[in-house]
Amino acid sequence: MSATNTRATGRIARRFAELRDQGRAGLVGYLTAGDPDVERSRELLLAACEAGLDVLELGVPFSDPTADGPVIQEAMVRALRSGMNLERALALAASVRARFDTPIVLFGYANPLLQRAGAGAALWESLTQAGVDGLLVVDLPPEHSASLREPARARGLDWVGLVAPTTTDARLRRVLEVTSGFVYAVSLTGVTGARLQADDPRLQAQLARVRRASELPLAVGFGIRSAADVAALAPSVDAVVVGSALVQAGREGPGALAARVRELVPKPGPRP
Numbered sequence: 001m002s003a004t005n006t007r008a009t010g011r012i013a014r015r016f017a018e019l020r021d022q023g024r025a026g027l028v029g030y031l032t033a034g035d036p037d038v039e040r041s042r043e044l045l046l047a048a049c050e051a052g053l054d055v056l057e058l059g060v061p062f063s064d065p066t067a068d069g070p071v072i073q074e075a076m077v078r079a080l081r082s083g084m085n086l087e088r089a090l091a092l093a094a095s096v097r098a099r100f101d102t103p104i105v106l107f108g109y110a111n112p113l114l115q116r117a118g119a120g121a122a123l124w125e126s127l128t129q130a131g132v133d134g135l136l137v138v139d140l141p142p143e144h145s146a147s148l149r150e151p152a153r154a155r156g157l158d159w160v161g162l163v164a165p166t167t168t169d170a171r172l173r174r175v176l177e178v179t180s181g182f183v184y185a186v187s188l189t190g191v192t193g194a195r196l197q198a199d200d201p202r203l204q205a206q207l208a209r210v211r212r213a214s215e216l217p218l219a220v221g222f223g224i225r226s227a228a229d230v231a232a233l234a235p236s237v238d239a240v241v242v243g244s245a246l247v248q249a250g251r252e253g254p255g256a257l258a259a260r261v262r263e264l265v266p267k268p269g270p271r272p
């Protein structure tokens with residue numbers, strides 16, 4: 001099996017090329033837009049990028065975040081209470097883009113995007129004008145994603161695919177057929193923030209299988225919380241994804257979040 005990236009000129013591709021030149025894996029960091037409110041969320045996003053985040057995964061709050069654990073669910077509740085929605089999340093993305101060239105992947109669930117997609121080209125113009133580089137829609141399988149995926153790809157946005165420990169070879173091929181930017185390997189069967197065993201041979205076998213199937217950069221996430229987790233996984237992937245640990249650090253303020261980002265950015269070392 002093999003899959004290649006048909007788009008290699010955007011910010012995401014350039015960032016992974018830079019990481020290869022630096023001889024290290026990247027840090028993809030998730031933060032919920034609007035948590036705990038718009039202004040403090042903007043401060044946190046800027047602090048994380050200033051501290052060296054390689055890719056920003058900007059979460060759009062949703063009322064039924066079934067893939068997420070308690071930490072991110074609570075962040076989404078706070079954000080929704082503050083009035084956050086897709087349009088305001090895009091305004092936050094634009095604030096980041098005005099200051100940093102950090103790639104931005106809009107992370108979320110299908111419902112808010114599908115509601116806006118009915119308005120025609122306005123959604124896609126809003127995404128590109130905000131400086132968004134890709135979409136990761138966790139509850140939209142390949143068979144049902146074309147209505148969002150194809151307009152996004154036509155405007156140069158990457159469509160990040162998710163694969164899990166339970167993904168069969170046939171399913172892996174199907175996901176990779178519609179994936180660009182990078183492949184997101186979910187490390188465990190559970191929700192974000194669950195406990196991870198980074199040295200589990202089954203996880204290493206899963207990552208090796210995805211690596212054999214695709215030439216796209218490979219990121220691994222769910223349950224990665226510590227520098228030790230990052231160090232254990234970085235030699236096997238092109239990026240590690242950290243969410244709950246950054247959301248928790250953000251509760252202490254921009255300084256604590258920046259320190260956490262600097263702690264978790266992978267060091268140069270053996271590369272796959």
